[in-house]
Amino acid sequence: MEFYEWLQNGDADLTGLNYAVFGLGNKTYEHYNKVAIYIDKRLEELGATRVFDLGLGDDDANIEDDFITWKDKFWPVVCEHFGIESTGEDISIRQYRLQEFDEIPDRVYTGEMARLHSLRNQRPPYDAKNPFLAKIKVNRELHKTGDRSCMHIEFDIEASKMRYDAGDHLAVYPVNSSQLVEKIGKYCSKDLNTVFTLINTDEESSKKHPFPCPCTYRTALTHYLDITQNPRTHVLKELAEYCTDPAEKEKLKLMASTSPEGKALYQKWIINDNRNIVHILEDMPSCQPALDHLSELLPRLQPRYYSISSSPKLYPNTVHITAVVVEYTTPTGRQNKGVATTWLSKKIPKEGEELPTAPIFIRKSQFRLPTKPQTPIIMIGPGTGLAPFRGFIQERDNSKEEGKAVGDTILYFGCRKKSEDFLYEDELLAYENKGLLKLHLAFSRDQPQKVYVSHLLEKESDEVWKVIGENNGHLYICGDAKSMAADVRNIVLKIIQEKGQMTEQQAQAFLKKMETQKRMSADVWS
């Protein structure tokens, strides 16, 4: 931010500065790679010399491929620009130096994000570097039947002094499955109890270690490293060096190459077949990487975010989430399980036992109810997209109980079957019966033809227009980013066009204005 503002506001003379920009973005966002595009242009305006054309990476497709394709053209141009001769060799240099300990040192990390023992000696304020170890008071199943599972979880935050608003996100730091961790230890022939440190060879770097060190290999694999993503091609390239079987080595090298054949194989064998690092080591028995090197190569395990499904007006001391358990079979017949949701699904409070815990923090969001409760709202949230709206509805109900005038509160919810996955059915029907909530329900599999929330919206175009066109109301979308959010947006556009008698362009401008006025917001994920 500081750099961006400095570039934007300042009038520095950057003559003599050579630069090239590659942006990390995602095409599903409206402002695709906007910052990279701006910086590339602005540096030139300030007198710097662009050594190579701007590159843009799209995380919705294959961002690593975008980068490698760009990088392959970037180097020859850089060499020519600076009069450097390239050897043509592609050598890899380790960023970190290994130190292993025969005797266990005093300070050994066991899963903390920053401060040693921070999970044992808890000290506010709590944030991403210093998560709060919250007790799980409730963890119950929301689906009535069927083989899928959706959890309602309540985290106790009373002792944390953390505050939240309806619409905020809860971040959870999960841990990896111990079975997968042990398998990696076995395939790398390493004692996972060994304590090690990785030290940056660049002594001036502000990042001394890739994750909190020293720790055991087991801690690194359990808490700090992502071992279930599809590995990027640069990891495969390094793995190839550890293969003793020439066929396996060649296959890995090919997948790491930028040739069309290599890219196609990577797409098929890694992405489509959905192999993670454990599957690769399983299917390539001659590949036995050094575990310290693998620890340097794998990305960091990220916290998972959940839309908070409660309101602090009703629940100041607990934060609720509504999470679907991820589990699926891959084309190679393996059972893949979501890291965080599988881990959470086992954290069930039991009578007479200490409550299970999880490290959490709260992330503020822009997803907010209108300041005045009289303002009418439409909420569109099929599946777990319902989550933040449960908090919104609780809040509106609270306003009504306090005697305030509350505007139309309309919810579009959808799921497979009324008898199977209608989340919070009793609560929602009770709000409807008491006259607070108007419900539009789409059960996709309860009749021969599919019915989705977008179909219902289309049918209710008069009501939609009344809220957003005539009464200055708010419209919210939450849930699946890929198809649902785009579908709903298109239908809303159509309604604005028809009911507001506008051209497509005018309708687009109308929606845009709603967004800038925060009358239309989305909380979506894929």
Ligand SMILES: Cc1cc2nc3c(=O)[nH]c(=O)nc-3n(C[C@H](O)[C@H](O)[C@H](O)COP(=O)(O)OP(=O)(O)OC[C@H]3O[C@@H](n4cnc5c(N)ncnc54)[C@H](O)[C@@H]3O)c2cc1C
């Ligand atoms: C802002 C935000 C809010 C969110 N709110 C919620 C919420 O309220 N409720 C909720 O349940 N989730 C929510 N999510 C999603 C949540 O953060 C996690 O991504 C989700 O719970 C899965 O995490 P996991 O660790 O269990 O799975 P992971 O181990 O991360 O695995 C998930 C990955 O597995 C792959 N995958 C999943 N299913 C399949 C399949 N059938 N076939 C092939 N590959 C598959 C996909 O690549 C997916 O990204 C939200 C995400 C964001 C960014």
Ligand SMILES: Cc1cc2nc3c(=O)[nH]c(=O)nc-3n(C[C@H](O)[C@H](O)[C@H](O)COP(=O)(O)O)c2cc1C
């Ligand atoms: C909260 C959030 C906002 C984002 N906004 C944009 C955006 O405006 N434009 C864009 O091109 N990508 C956007 N992205 C996508 C990221 O820039 C892109 O996916 C990137 O590769 C993410 O890398 P990371 O997940 O390692 O942080 C956004 C991602 C997140 C999570």
